[in-house]
Amino acid sequence: MNRDRDDAGVGVVAPRQVTLCHPPDELYLQSGRILGPIQVTYETYGRLSPNRDNAVLVCHALSGDHHAAGRHAPDDRKPGWWDPMIGPGRGIDTDRYFVVCSNVLGSCKGTTGPSSINPRTGKPFGMRFPVITVRDMVKVQALLLDHLGIDRLLCVIGGSMGGMQALEWAVRYPDRVRSVVPVSTTGASSPLGIGFNKIGRRAIMADPNWRDGDYYDGEPPRDGLAVARMIGHLTFMSEASMRRKFGRRISGREGIYAFTAQYDVERYLHYNGYRFTEQFDANSYLYLTKALDTFDLGDGFAGGMDEALARIQARIRFFTFTSDWLYVPEDTDVLEERLRALGKKVEHIRVDSDYGHDAFLLEHDRYAQQVAEFLESVAGEG
Amino acid sequence: MNRDRDDAGVGVVAPRQVTLCHPPDELYLQSGRILGPIQVTYETYGRLSPNRDNAVLVCHALSGDHHAAGRHAPDDRKPGWWDPMIGPGRGIDTDRYFVVCSNVLGSCKGTTGPSSINPRTGKPFGMRFPVITVRDMVKVQALLLDHLGIDRLLCVIGGSMGGMQALEWAVRYPDRVRSVVPVSTTGASSPLGIGFNKIGRRAIMADPNWRDGDYYDGEPPRDGLAVARMIGHLTFMSEASMRRKFGRRISGREGIYAFTAQYDVERYLHYNGYRFTEQFDANSYLYLTKALDTFDLGDGFAGGMDEALARIQARIRFFTFTSDWLYVPEDTDVLEERLRALGKKVEHIRVDSDYGHDAFLLEHDRYAQQVAEFLESVAGEG
Numbered sequence: 038m039n040r041d042r043d044d045a046g047v048g049v050v051a052p053r054q055v056t057l058c059h060p061p062d063e064l065y066l067q068s069g070r071i072l073g074p075i076q077v078t079y080e081t082y083g084r085l086s087p088n089r090d091n092a093v094l095v096c097h098a099l100s101g102d103h104h105a106a107g108r109h110a111p112d113d114r115k116p117g118w119w120d121p122m123i124g125p126g127r128g129i130d131t132d133r134y135f136v137v138c139s140n141v142l143g144s145c146k147g148t149t150g151p152s153s154i155n156p157r158t159g160k161p162f163g164m165r166f167p168v169i170t171v172r173d174m175v176k177v178q179a180l181l182l183d184h185l186g187i188d189r190l191l192c193v194i195g196g197s198m199g200g201m202q203a204l205e206w207a208v209r210y211p212d213r214v215r216s217v218v219p220v221s222t223t224g225a226s227s228p229l230g231i232g233f234n235k236i237g238r239r240a241i242m243a244d245p246n247w248r249d250g251d252y253y254d255g256e257p258p259r260d261g262l263a264v265a266r267m268i269g270h271l272t273f274m275s276e277a278s279m280r281r282k283f284g285r286r287i288s289g290r291e292g293i294y295a296f297t298a299q300y301d302v303e304r305y306l307h308y309n310g311y312r313f314t315e316q317f318d319a320n321s322y323l324y325l326t327k328a329l330d331t332f333d334l335g336d337g338f339a340g341g342m343d344e345a346l347a348r349i350q351a352r353i354r355f356f357t358f359t360s361d362w363l364y365v366p367e368d369t370d371v372l373e374e375r376l377r378a379l380g381k382k383v384e385h386i387r388v389d390s391d392y393g394h395d396a397f398l399l400e401h402d403r404y405a406q407q408v409a410e411f412l413e414s415v416a417g418e419g
Numbered sequence: 420m421n422r423d424r425d426d427a428g429v430g431v432v433a434p435r436q437v438t439l440c441h442p443p444d445e446l447y448l449q450s451g452r453i454l455g456p457i458q459v460t461y462e463t464y465g466r467l468s469p470n471r472d473n474a475v476l477v478c479h480a481l482s483g484d485h486h487a488a489g490r491h492a493p494d495d496r497k498p499g500w501w502d503p504m505i506g507p508g509r510g511i512d513t514d515r516y517f518v519v520c521s522n523v524l525g526s527c528k529g530t531t532g533p534s535s536i537n538p539r540t541g542k543p544f545g546m547r548f549p550v551i552t553v554r555d556m557v558k559v560q561a562l563l564l565d566h567l568g569i570d571r572l573l574c575v576i577g578g579s580m581g582g583m584q585a586l587e588w589a590v591r592y593p594d595r596v597r598s599v600v601p602v603s604t605t606g607a608s609s610p611l612g613i614g615f616n617k618i619g620r621r622a623i624m625a626d627p628n629w630r631d632g633d634y635y636d637g638e639p640p641r642d643g644l645a646v647a648r649m650i651g652h653l654t655f656m657s658e659a660s661m662r663r664k665f666g667r668r669i670s671g672r673e674g675i676y677a678f679t680a681q682y683d684v685e686r687y688l689h690y691n692g693y694r695f696t697e698q699f700d701a702n703s704y705l706y707l708t709k710a711l712d713t714f715d716l717g718d719g720f721a722g723g724m725d726e727a728l729a730r731i732q733a734r735i736r737f738f739t740f741t742s743d744w745l746y747v748p749e750d751t752d753v754l755e756e757r758l759r760a761l762g763k764k765v766e767h768i769r770v771d772s773d774y775g776h777d778a779f780l781l782e783h784d785r786y787a788q789q790v791a792e793f794l795e796s797v798a799g800e801g
Contacts, residue, residue: 068676168676228661228684229653235685236649238678239692240622243642260625264646267618271611276747279610285715293713294450294550296620296705300712302610303617310621323678330682331675333667362744365658 046116046124047082047131050107052147054078057180064176067337070167074156077181078147079103079139082123083131085187090419092187093129093412094178095119095138096195096202099269099325100317102146105138106131121401128405134191134412139181141174141202143325145318148177152253152318163320164250171198171332175205179213189213192412193351196220196397197364198325201332208334211350216415218408220356221364221397224342224372225333230363233272234326237265241319250320262319263310265326270309275360275393346372347379354411355385356404358396384411428498428506429464429513432489434529436460439562446558449719452549456538459563460529461485461521464505465513467569472801474569475511475794476560477501477520478577478584481651481707482699484528487520488513503783510787516573516794521563523556523584525707527700530559534635534700545702546632553580553714557587561595571595574794575733578602578779579746580707583714590716593732598797600790602738603746603779606724606754607715612745615654616708619647623701632702644701645692647708652691657742657775728754729761736793737767738786740778766793 056076058064063073080103085092095105097118106123108116122128123136140148143166151166182190193203193214200222207217223230244261246252274282279302289298299307335342355373357366366387376383388403390396396403438458440446445455462485467474477487479500488505490498504510505518522530525548533548564572575585575596582604589599605612626643628634656664661684671680681689717724737755739748748769758765770785772778778785 066676068674070676164678168678170676225667227658228665228667228682229656229658231667231682232649232653232661232684232688235682235688236646236653239642239649239689240646243646244625245627260621264618264622264625267614267621268650271614271618274611276609276611276744279614283610285607285610285613292450294448294452294552296546296550296709300610300613300617302614306614306617307621327678362658 046120046127047107049111050080050082050104050109050117052078052080052103052109054147055181055184057177057184064173064180066167067170067172068168072149072167075142075149075177076147076153077139077149077177079137079181080105080117082106082136083134085135085185089187090189090191091134091416092182092190093134093136094182094190094193094206095123095129095136096178096193096199097138097141098195098197098199099329100313101199102144103138103140103148106136118398122405122408128401128408129194129412130409133416137182137185137187139178141198141325142177143169143174143321143328145321150318151250151320151324161253163253166320166324168327168331169324170328171201171205172209174328175202175209178202178206179210182213189215191415192216192218194218194220194408197222197394198329201329204334207349207351207353208345211348214351215418216352216354216411218354218356218411221358221361221394223364223368225335226330227368231330233268233363234330237268238323238326240264240268241323247319250323252319257314258319259311259314262314262317262322263307265322266313266317267306267310270306272363273393273395275362275391277360277391278393343375343379346376346381349376349381352382352415353384354407355383356388356397356407357385358388358390358392358394358400360391361394361396363394428502428509429489431493432462432464432486432491432499434460434462434485434491436529437563437566439559439566446555446562448549449552449554450550454531454549457524457531457559458529458535459521459531459559461519461563462487462499464488464518465516467517467567471569472571472573473516473798474564474572475516475518476564476572476575476588477505477511477518478560478575478581479520479523480577480579480581481711482695483581484526485520485522485530488518500780504787504790510783510790511576511794512791515798519564519567519569521560523580523707524559525551525556525703525710527703532700533632533702533706543635545635548702548706550709550713551706552710553583553587554591556710557584557591560584560588561592564595571597573797574598574600576600576602576790579604579776580711583711586716589731589733589735590727593730596733597800598734598736598793600736600738600793603740603743603776605714605746605750607717608712609750613712615650615745616712619650620705620708622646623705629701632705634701639696640701641693641696644696644699644704645689647704648695648699649688649692652688654745655775655777657744657773659742659773660775725757725761728758728763731758731763734764734797735766736789737765738770738779738789739767740770740772740774740776740782742773743776743778745776
């Protein structure tokens with residue numbers, strides 16, 4: 038990484054769209070249902086090499102989108118969600134690699150999801166949208182890469198739900214992926230994660246504005262989605278990071294012995310929970326958390342997880358963060374051992390951090406160099 | 420402990436009630452407001468010794484009550500919430516000690532709280548009930564002990580919110596407490612705990628049935644309270660205990676790719692969340708979580724926590740459980756060190772368990788003996 042160029046980043050970027058899976062070539066989903074046409078929104082950074090061998094697919098997490106780096110306008114307040122990791126001289130060096138990031142299936146940021154118009158009815162799908170899985174997301178990404186003329190990826194990288202996609206790529210398209218970097222993730226969702234997702238879904242579905250998902254002509258279920266998002270926020274932090282960030286600071290005009298008094302942590306959660314409702318669709322939240330919950334690499338293989346892992350040909354470098362209690366590093370230890378027992382090329386870098394699950398979006402300085410070195414090493418094997 | 424007698428327990432018990440703080444002798448609350456009369460419901464087990472020196476006060480947690488041991492009827496399906504700990508030959512041996520457990524101020528189980536009738540209006544208090552604190556709970560307990568003719572306690576013991584009460588007793592009534600056993604607790608609530616409580620309160624207050632707390636003549640805010648309780652449940656378990664208890668088991672008539680499909684952890688949370696709403700008042704949940712959040716032993720002392728701790732004369736034996744991520748053992752380590760630096764008699768027993776915060780209600784076998792020995796030792800100091 039060349040720190041001198043760190044300020045520049047990828048500059049101003051523009052999202053692109055493509056429509057795939059036009060009937061009668063609809064996508065066959067894991068559920069057995071079919072879906073099409075599917076609109077996909079994506080961004081690319083850097084240049085595809087003449088022999089098309091330098092593409093890196095970046096996969097986003099639950100609340101992320103295709104806008105991973107750069108700015109849409111020069112005066113945008115914030116850059117893309119992984120900007121410190123992607124750019125000239127950064128962890129994923131856009132001087133060397135062609136980076137693709139697409140909004141996942143089921144989202145509400147430009148790729149077909151429950152808020153999209155159902156072409157058969159002319160109305161939003163709502164809960165008539167089919168349940169989708171991480172495998173379905175990856176299938177759509179593969180079709181996008183077909184469209185872009187990319188047969189084989191140098192790497193698939195992503196954190197949390199993005200890391201699930203990276204692993205799914207390695208299992209499902211072993212000959213299309215030279216390496217994967219799964220960050221802060223798991224090979225199968227844990228009951229703890231499912232539990233938190235369930236409570237968030239319950240909060241949304243119990244909101245009277247949800248109306249079985251048909252709220253697009255009225256008020257959306259803001260309270261329910263805000264509660265769901267607050268739960269998410271809290272599980273992405275850690276005990277230690279919260280003590281440092283918030284402590285027991287409080288403010289309230291009527292004194293602290295009133296329900297109007299709010300600890301700083303309460304204000305933070307409330308503000309971010311409700312702000313999220315202005316940017317995200319509640320039904321997408323239901324579908325994407327469901328996709329998280331159903332995620333299990335071994336699903337559908339008679340030989341379960343080991344049969345799935347045995348298919349992998351890609352080199353793997355896992356990253357985990359010590360204080361992540363939602364996707365615990367010990368879970369990746371187990372996956373690492375199984376892969377090693379199967380003779381796979383696997384590494385696991387455990388980064389010391391007290392930022393919890395969010396660390397992968399905050400502690401770039403602690404692992405970007407090791408991402409860069411890994412990509413360089415894979416590229417060198419050409 | 421005499422294991423041979425373990426089956427008997429304290430047998431059939433009956434709650435008792437007393438009304439305290441009759442006007443004009445109302446209770447002065449920490450908030451500056453006054454409250455009275457206050458009805459208190461409590462139970463006792465064992466016999467008070469002739470010189471009244473064998474009383475142990477048991478303090479309950481958020482969703483607990485005065486019914487700590489025994490059964491109200493011989494065919495009761497379940498005994499009191501801490502029955503394995505309290506009884507002849509048990510951790511708190513009712514052959515030797517006189518045990519008192521009272522429902523806390525603000526609850527809905529027989530002690531005055533927001534669902535009680537406000538004598539000034541003839542209607543339930545609702546949100547006109549004053550915000551109460553752990554210190555206020557302890558003040559009411561002290562008045563109850565006055566009523567029972569008990570000047571000095573052999574021990575105050577409790578877990579979670581009950582442990583906060585034990586510590587508050589030691590600070591506020593140093594000459595009335597010979598020992599305290601705070602279990603799975605803290606000297607000041609953490610932002611993590613406050614955050615989870617905040618989300619639960621938000622879920623309740625966002626439920627349209629809540630109606631600013633005036634729902635007693637109609638439908639209560641069941642959905643909101645159920646969500647709040649599900650959050651609580653999840654934070655009381657641990658990643659490891661949930662993997663063992665639930666794994667990724669799922670059932671659903673329409674297959675797993677449907678929102679009707681429920682993982683076992685979802686069914687568990689849903690069932691227990693909604694069952695709780697049949698037993699607990701949503702406004703009490705608001706007030707008691709607020710009491711948890713405002714808890715800080717050092718509050719009101721110019722010298723803060725150290726001035727508070729310096730007042731303590733009681734012997735202290737802390738218990739924590741290694742997998743408790745809500746009330747982390749490291750927090751008790753800090754408290755222990757500060758107490759030791761102040762010359763206090765303090766011990767901290769860290770119990771190895773993967774049951775999370777709930778361990779204090781599940782792993783009696785792992786610490787009851789050490790409770791018994793501690794009480795014996797304190798009693799022996801006479």
